[in-house]
Amino acid sequence: MGVRLSLRRREQLLGLALIAPTVIFIGAVVIYPVAATLGLSFFSENLLRPERGTQFIGIDNFARIFRDDLFWMGLKNTVVLTAAAVIGEVVLGMIVALTLNAPFRGRGVIRTLNILPWVVPSFVAAFIWIWLFHPQFGPINQFLVWSGIVDQGIPWISQGSTAMGSVIVVYIWKGLPWTFLVLLAGLQSIPEEWYEAAKVDGASPWQQFRYITLPSLRYILVIVIVLRTIWTFNNFDLVYLLTGGGPARATVTLPLNVYSTAFLQYDFGLSAAIAAFMVVVVLGLSIVVLKLSRIETES
């Protein structure tokens, strides 16, 4: 004899059945790995010391990373790189978006070309810039030597004083198209009448930008800044390919730290602790985004 369920109960079960695949999928590919990594950060797990096995060590891994110069160097560089790259991308992205929002002949072509750095894979971008920066054969140095500005090429990405600056330039170059596109989309959503009314009232271009454009783009700017901050903070491939964190740690970042600790030192527990720290930072930024979007929706 079958069990008779109420309509409401059946609807509840159907709903659960429909969302179950998504929940299982997210649980398997998102929640489990993150939880496992966070859990691992409280254990010692070093493949080079198999005799020690896996032991619960509480917060020892965190204590170790906080007294490690390499961690602090990585954190400092990550913050510097992220801040400089995001500021550069947003400022330049705004300038480019404003320029390409104005009507002129060939605008479509230039808009398309502007997207190129975004579509180029990171490893290609890295090799292009390694070549551009090359001390002997790179066009930048060849021009500088040819024009007599320097006697011999500058090793842009392989000397401590210029490496971080050069890496920031590449990050801005790579991230600019996305920032520009999003801002351009925002600019196109601002009604033209507002500018016409402002002109009639005698507003200067700066005043139009200050009092119409910026306030209208406020929400988009926040999203752009927060997302670019999260992406740059987490980015591994570009800096790894460009400098590998060198010279002498001048460009080492937290993602590089996580990688080298896990896959070169094989200390997975310690690596998980650095990753957990990053998760907390990125989670904090994500909460900021969610809060801001809620405020915007309510307003």
Place this chain on the structure above:
Amino acid sequence: MTSKNLSRRRLLTAASVGAGSVAAMAALVGCGEVQTVTERVVEVVTKEVPVEKVVTREVVKEVAVEVEKVVTQQVEVAVEVEVEKVVEKTVVEERVVTKVVQGEAMQRKIETVTFWDFETRALGVAAQEAWLARAGTHAAVRVERLRVPFPEMEPKVLAGKASGTLPDMVWSQPDSCWTWAAAEIVAPLDEVHAEIGVNKFGNNPLEATKLDGVSYGVPQFLWPHIMYYRMDKYEENGFDEPKTWIDLGENGAALNSPPDHYGFFTYLKDAHPKLAWNLMPAFDAYVFDRDGSVALGSQGTLGSLILAAALFSISPPGVAGNDEGAGRTAFLNGLASHMTSSTSFSTGLAAAPDDLLSKVGAVAQPSVIGDAAGLAGMNILNITTGTKHPDRMMELFVSLFDHEIYQGWFISTVLGWAPTLRSVQEGTDYWESARVKPVARLVRTGVEASNKAWPSGAKFGSEGASLLGTVTARNVLKDMFTKVSDGGAPEAALEDATAEVERIVADAG
């Protein structure tokens, strides 16, 4: 003891154990009722297999009869003179030698063993497979080769240990050999060396396979770092062959003319700090002592940093961004007069246009303190602790390092590798072979260098071996030299590096 002897002995042992078991079974089951006992009989199979082509030279003696006419006082006398004439005739022929293979190898079941290998070059792969197959015939094994890219080998091996899926054999290099030995990934091979013959290898290459006095691998081939220099520029300037670091430094400085030409090409970008491993041994400087204590902060290390600073000043800018490959390209293009590189650079030099090979000289790197100098690049074959065929692996290794089999492989493999077997080093067949002869002087320099080269910046000892991986992964040595290349004081760079190594030791407990 040869592989055949070994195989025969093993087979006899196995046969006696088998016969004993059958007898014991018969005795047990024979109590009371009649039982059928099946006895396994190993049949001797004789098989004819064509194995090789042989080119022979023959000397044929020919007897000719000539008639000479001698005129004496207008009288013609015919004299027959018998002249023995030796005609040297070179006959080149191909012939199929039929070799009768019989005995233990043919009687045994072929076992499949696995090998994780990071060789990628087509020639190297083909030669290696042929070598393994030939030796495998003697040991009754088929070697199944799995190619593992070099950067992935270490994590794969460590993961294999953790998951119990290690192959039967792997390739390593000295530093990874020690690390894996300390982690009980590779097995001690003193018994294999006893079978092969301990005197078959040079002392230094053999030492490089040892951890705490026990060998964990067999030296497979060498690629020692030697000092290449432009002989043509030396001749133009009347310089003698360099013998000391003072010679090299002075000659490099004299030839330095930036930005078109530099005295040296130094590089620091490679994953392994080759510059450190080239210079530190020359000053008898190492990261750890045998007991695992930190030995980095020595006067020797400081000396190597001061020498490095001098070399950086006559090198192209961007030392930290250059790797060995960039150095070779620069050297081939005439950008620098000196560079250290492995003997495998011979391949590039042999293929270079304008007969560059004849313009390049090579010497073993000089020592400053002690007898050691230069990086002893070497590949090692290891048997893992996860092997399921320890006896067969032992036989395979003995066969691989049999003179004929090894030399046959070496003549056909990648040009520029140097042999580890003394009998090949000291013989003439390898050096006189057509491919090797043009670069023989460079590879011979590598063999000479291997007698004093050191595998890396650590002395041996299980503690040091375990920690050296962390020191390398954290780029401690590379950063130490990079700081000097960036204008930093050698003393400060050494102090920072020593402090970090001490922290690594403290963290490791």
